[in-house]
Structure formats: structure tokens, C-alpha cells
Amino acid sequence: MEAGLSQSAVANALTLSQAAISQIEAGRRSPRVDELASLSNLLSRELDYFLIPMRGQEQVLGMTFRAATAELPLPDLQQALTRFIDEIEAQPHPDPQLVIDAVDPEEAARETLRGTSQDSVPVNVKAIARKLGVGFFLRPFPDALSAFLLRGEGRAVIGVNSNQPPVRQRFSAAHECGHFVLRHADESTFDYAVPATSDGEPPGYDWQNERDANTYAAELLMPADRLCQDAATTSLPRLARRYEVSQEAMSFRLQNLGLRAA
Numbered sequence: 100m101e102a103g104l105s106q107s108a109v110a111n112a113l114t115l116s117q118a119a120i121s122q123i124e125a126g127r128r129s130p131r132v133d134e135l136a137s138l139s140n141l142l143s144r145e146l147d148y149f150l151i152p153m154r155g156q157e158q159v160l161g162m163t164f165r166a167a168t169a170e171l172p173l174p175d176l177q178q179a180l181t182r183f184i185d186e187i188e189a190q191p192h193p194d195p196q197l198v199i200d201a202v203d204p205e206e207a208a209r210e211t212l213r214g215t216s217q218d219s220v221p222v223n224v225k226a227i228a229r230k231l232g233v234g235f236f237l238r239p240f241p242d243a244l245s246a247f248l249l250r251g252e253g254r255a256v257i258g259v260n261s262n263q264p265p266v267r268q269r270f271s272a273a274h275e276c277g278h279f280v281l282r283h284a285d286e287s288t289f290d291y292a293v294p295a296t297s298d299g300e301p302p303g304y305d306w307q308n309e310r311d312a313n314t315y316a317a318e319l320l321m322p323a324d325r326l327c328q329d330a331a332t333t334s335l336p337r338l339a340r341r342y343e344v345s346q347e348a349m350s351f352r353l354q355n356l357g358l359r360a361a
């Protein structure tokens with residue numbers, strides 16, 4: 100630690116043992132993703148200082164991750180990202196065809212659908228991302244990593260884990276589009292999705308951004324006006340298939356809208 104913080108102060112902030120901090124400092128153990136975010140906040144460092152061995156001119160300014168943090172050791176994440184950046188560097192990048200002004204997540208999703216002429220379901224998330232000027236890449240990542248958004252100078256890319264079920268890929272991609280549109284990655288920020296655990300949320304977790312990205316994704320994939328009509332006559336499994344979302348996501352959406360499938 101070079102920021103003049105004692106090990107016990109760092110350990111307190113992280114709810115980590117001093118022994119664990121010593122191991123991280125000594126290089127015997129890598130911090131997990133959630134620990135890393137807190138470390139970065141605490142030390143007021145750019146996260147990518149820790150995360151990505153930066154090469155070339157393209158500096159990553161912002162990133163968001165959708166991951167089961169406790170299960171994703173830093174070296175695995177680092178390797179996945181490094182390989183990903185290597186692979187996509189030479190790829191052509193889409194020009195943005197629209198900029199979303201709305202700041203409310205649901206309104207932003209509706210504006211996105213209108214602006215990309217997506218007026219039927221299932222919506223094409225990949226086409227939406229590209230019209231937003233966001234590169235979209237399906238690649239195999241470690242199991243715990245669902246998707247991420249990297250934003251550099253004049254360029255943004257979404258990586259989605261091709262090993263996960265298509266419905267999950269779609270929701271993760273829509274969620275990351277939400278982070279992009281709502282400008283959650285405009286600065287070097289780090290936010291990560293964790294499954295509900297008995298431990299509660301890791302320190303530094305930004306509920307509001309995560310909730311907003313999920314709200315955006317839900318309205319993007321399951322637009323309320325259309326779903327209100329469909330739900331009256333269609334069963335849950337059929338709705339899920341029609342919108343290409345998981346039955347769980349559809350069920351949750353129907354509840355939130357005060358609807359039930361036929």
C-alpha cells in the first residue's frame with residue numbers, strides 16, 4: 100500500500116482480515132473483484148491501474164462488470180480482459196447513430212427502442228448496441244463473468260459471455276447497454292453485480308446504478324405497453340419464449356408491472 104494507509108485501516112474498510120491484506124500486499128493472494136473495487140476507492144486510484152496492463156493509446160476510462168464477484172479471482176478476470184482487448188483491437192468499430200438524452204432508465208429504454216426502430220419482439224440487442232456506437236462481442240469468459248462494458252476514448256465495447264444461455268446473454272447485454280446509455284461508465288468507475296448472498300453487499304457496491312441498468316434492460320427487452328397487451332392472452336412460458344428472456348425474468352417483470360400471464 101503506497102497511499103499511507105495502515106493495514107488495519109484498509110482491512111477495516113474492506114472487512115478483510117489483516118492477514119489477508121498482508122497476503123495481497125506480499126503478492127501471495129490476489130484481491131477478489133469486490134475487494135479490488137473497495138481498494139481502488141480507498142486509495143483513490145484508477146481501477147485500471149490494478150486491472151488492465153494498458154497498452155497503446157487506447158486508454159480505458161470506464162468499465163462496468165456483471166459478475167459473481169466472490170467466484171471470480173482477479174487473475175482470471177485480468178486474463179479474460181487482456182485476451183478480449185487483444186482480439187477486438189483490430190475489429191472495426193460502429194459509428195453511433197443516435198445519442199440517448201433521457202436520464203430516467205425506463206424513458207431511456209423507450210427512447211432507445213424508438214431511435215433504433217425496434218418495434219417488434221424479440222428486440223435485437225446486438226443491433227441496438229451497434230446503433231448506439233457500442234461494439235458487441237460474444238466471447239467465452241470464465242463462468243462467473245456474465246458481461247462487461249469498457250469505455251475508452253471515443254469507443255465503447257460490450258463483451259458478453261458466450262458460454263451462458265442465450266436469454267442470459269441478452270439480459271446481460273441489455274444491462275450493459277443501460278450502463279452505457281445512462282453514462283455509468285463515463286468516468287473510471289467500477290460497479291459489479293453480485294448474486295444475493297447472506298453476507299450482504301460488498302463495500303462500495305452501487306445499488307442505484309445496478310437497479311437503473313436492470314430497469315433499463317427490463318423495459319428494453321419487455322416493453323411495458325406491448326407486454327400489457329400480450330400478458331392478457333399468453334402464458335408465462337410462451338411470453339418468455341416470445342420476448343427471448345428467461346421465465347424468471349418474465350415472471351419478475353410481470354409482477355413489477357402488476358400483471359399476470361394468462
Ligand SMILES: [Zn+2]
Binds near residue numbers: 165274309
Ligand atoms: Zn451492472
